[in-house]
């Protein structure tokens with residue numbers, strides 16, 4: 001596989017996971033960026049364990065997810081039902097702290113970064129292919145779980161909380177527990193993304209895990225459409241892949257391009273490209289076709 | 297004194313929002329099988345009382361007993377599980393969700409046999425069945441009120457707290473809603489109803505309380521209140 005293709009697919013998958021990890025807490029109006037910090041924590045922890053203790057990939061991945069979930073869960077006790085601005089601040093703080101810790105820890109490579117993270121197979125191209133397969137299987141698994149969640153009682157509860165959490169409470173919905181659940185899930189996905197990113201790139205730089213990463217993921221979510229899981233899925237390859245096709249002198253303006261697209265989108269179509277009514281229409285179209293095929 | 301079976305017993309309830317004392321020692325009881333009405337002008341504290349009973353507000357002092365258990369300060373999600381439910385003021389439905397999803401929200405804590413429950417709601421409100429796939433935002437005011445009541449029924453309640461169901465509805469629709477409440481009561485649901493439309497509410501209620509600036513100023517059977525000169529003067533416009 002050509003190297004640009006590999007990087008395109010690899011980074012697209014990470015961005016899909018990252019935009020979903022921001023999408024999930026946003027289902028209850030929480031703009032939670034902690035998953036970026038979870039990427040840093042689990043990514044570095046995993047890379048270190050692989051390099052220094054020889055842990056195998058699968059173990060690193062599982063531990064990365066568990067650590068992400070745990071950090072998210074513990075934090076969610078404090079901010080599971082906090083107002084949006086408090087959640088934003090906590091997320092930023094975690095990102096700042098985790099980046100600073102990494103930069104000042106020599107064992108993690110400091111500002112220079114961490115190199116030569118092992119490949120998962122002795123043959124480099126097999127290793128790359130295997131990794132891509134695992135990463136996309138993980139994306140599909142997460143997509144499936146999110147889709148299940150949307151159509152469950154928890155998904156409905158989240159939609160109710162998004163609109164009016166006071167009203168949601170009056171139906172017996174536990175607002176805090178719903179928020180905690182989504183924040184924990186988001187952080188677990190962040191942890192997974194960190195480990196997967198480390199193995200895909202085979203090196204880690206603290207500069208990657210910063211606010212511009214939030215900017216990109218947020219653009220993907222809000223341009224694609226924050227009201228369903230499909231928005232991030234569509235926008236990640238478009239927004240990440242599109243600028244790769246530009247000539248290099250334009251490509252370095254990527255952040256400016258993203259910012260412009262985001263602002264234009266928020267003004268013209270605040271709900272994003274893919275809206276909930278659109279998804280609802282498509283789903284009920286398929287439901288009707290299915291019902292017609294199975295006469296009752 | 298008739299043999300009573302107290303389902304809800306509110307004693308000396310005080311609730312404040314910051315410096316605003318919304319309830320200043322309210323006593324209200326509701327017996328099993330009754331329709332009890334709370335009458336009061338805007339700001340009297342009706343919504344505050346109902347929200348506090350359900351567990352959305354926390355009282356500063358006083359107690360709430362439900363079915364023999366002290367539920368003071370217990371959270372709403374437990375109370376809904378135990379059979380309390382509310383039809384919120386202003387027909388609080390989720391406009392960008394379908395009618396079915398709104399109903400299912402009512403069964404949030406117990407999805408067991410939810411399709412049977414929906415069918416039963418559709419028997420009460422056939423119009424909702426016709427609209428089941430529509431967004432709730434496309435419903436008329438009366439239909440939204442029906443949806444809000446239907447959603448409350450989805451939680452399999454024992455007592456339904458109904459907050460000003462008639463507000464902003466045409467008289468004929470109000471009669472419709474009132475009739476539904478009577479029928480629900482005949483089916484065995486206990487109802488605590490807040491209303492500014494005092495005449496219509498007292499006509500169907502067993503007992504009533506008059507609330508003024510956070511205090512009960514008068515209480516009695518519905519007949520007594522309908523005949524009371526002060527009530528007539530202030531709330532019946534006679």
Ligand SMILES: Nc1ncnc2c1ncn2[C@@H]1O[C@H](COP(=O)(O)OP(=O)(O)OP(=O)(O)O)[C@@H](O)[C@H]1O
Nearest residue numbers: 313316318336337338339340341342343344345385
């Ligand atoms: N969230 C709040 N914050 C501050 N004050 C409040 C709040 N909710 C209600 N109040 C105050 O508490 C008092 C009682 O309000 P409440 O809504 O219970 O009255 P109500 O009888 O339901 O009135 P209405 O018929 O207009 O619905 C009012 O003085 C109101 O201004």
Ligand SMILES: [Mg+2]
Nearest residue numbers: 342343344385
């Ligand atoms: Mg009110």
